Amino acid sequence: MTKNSMISSTSSLLETKNSMASKVKNRPVIGGIQHKECTKCYEVKPLGDFFNCKKSLFGKTSKCKSCIKGLSEPKRDQKRDYDRQRRLENQDAIRRYDRYRYRRDKEKRTALAKRWARKNPEKRRAICRKYEHKNKGKYVFYSRSKQMRRCQATPKWLTPEQLDQIEMLYILADSFTRITGIKHHVDHIHPIKGNGVRGLHVPWNLQILSQSENCSKSNKFDGTFENLTWRQEL
Numbered sequence: 001m002t003k004n005s006m007i008s009s010t011s012s013l014l015e016t017k018n019s020m021a022s023k024v025k026n027r028p029v030i031g032g033i034q035h036k037e038c039t040k041c042y043e044v045k046p047l048g049d050f051f052n053c054k055k056s057l058f059g060k061t062s063k064c065k066s067c068i069k070g071l072s073e074p075k076r077d078q079k080r081d082y083d084r085q086r087r088l089e090n091q092d093a094i095r096r097y098d099r100y101r102y103r104r105d106k107e108k109r110t111a112l113a114k115r116w117a118r119k120n121p122e123k124r125r126a127i128c129r130k131y132e133h134k135n136k137g138k139y140v141f142y143s144r145s146k147q148m149r150r151c152q153a154t155p156k157w158l159t160p161e162q163l164d165q166i167e168m169l170y171i172l173a174d175s176f177t178r179i180t181g182i183k184h185h186v187d188h189i190h191p192i193k194g195n196g197v198r199g200l201h202v203p204w205n206l207q208i209l210s211q212s213e214n215c216s217k218s219n220k221f222d223g224t225f226e227n228l229t230w231r232q233e234l
């Protein structure tokens with residue numbers, strides 16, 4: 001790009017910006033609310049009827065909400081499919097970038113989230129309840145982990161992978177419950193508080209049992225590694 005063409009392009013940019021600014025200044029004000037003309041249906045509507053858009057010069061989309069929602073259903077489907085495909089193809093890179101962005105804006109994000117939570121306690125509770133219901137296994141894992149730490153059953157030398165394995169077992173047990181309709185528990189093969197034995201909260205001491213099996217096992221220990229005699233009593 002030559003110097004002259006650069007100057008002309010910047011000046012034309014400036015011109016558009018100035019003309020836009022004058023348009024914004026001359027926006028009709030009805031009942032104390034600024035209005036704006038939609039470029040699709042040419043109706044003059046209050047600013048609230050336009051989506052926020054950081055990219056556009058004055059922070060609002062040029063088409064009104066109903067035009068954007070109405071006109072572009074096939075286009076939206078197309079975009080959704082494209083986004084999904086792109087996410088699948090670049091999963092790792094996108095996840096890395098998401099993580100980077102989360103770390104970069106962590107303080108800002110947490111502050112915003114906290115402010116929102118203070119303003120909307122009811123909504124927050126509903127969201128938490130929904131999340132808890134969806135991820136019951138995780139919640140059980142967290143609460144059990146806390147208990148196990150308190151009674152010093154979780155060794156400090158467990159690796160992160162082994163902790164993940166434990167979490168996975170709790171999530172699996174919850175999945176079994178959902179699929180079969182029968183409550184499933186994660187049980188300690190060697191009981192944590194058995195008579196004369198002290199099992200650990202480690203992946204190889206855990207098994208998934210149905211509720212009835214778990215109750216009849218209770219905290220029995222038969223002295224063998226498999227600890228299975230209780231099964232014969234079923």
Ligand SMILES: [Zn+2]
Binds near residue numbers: 041042043063065
């Ligand atoms: Zn419109």
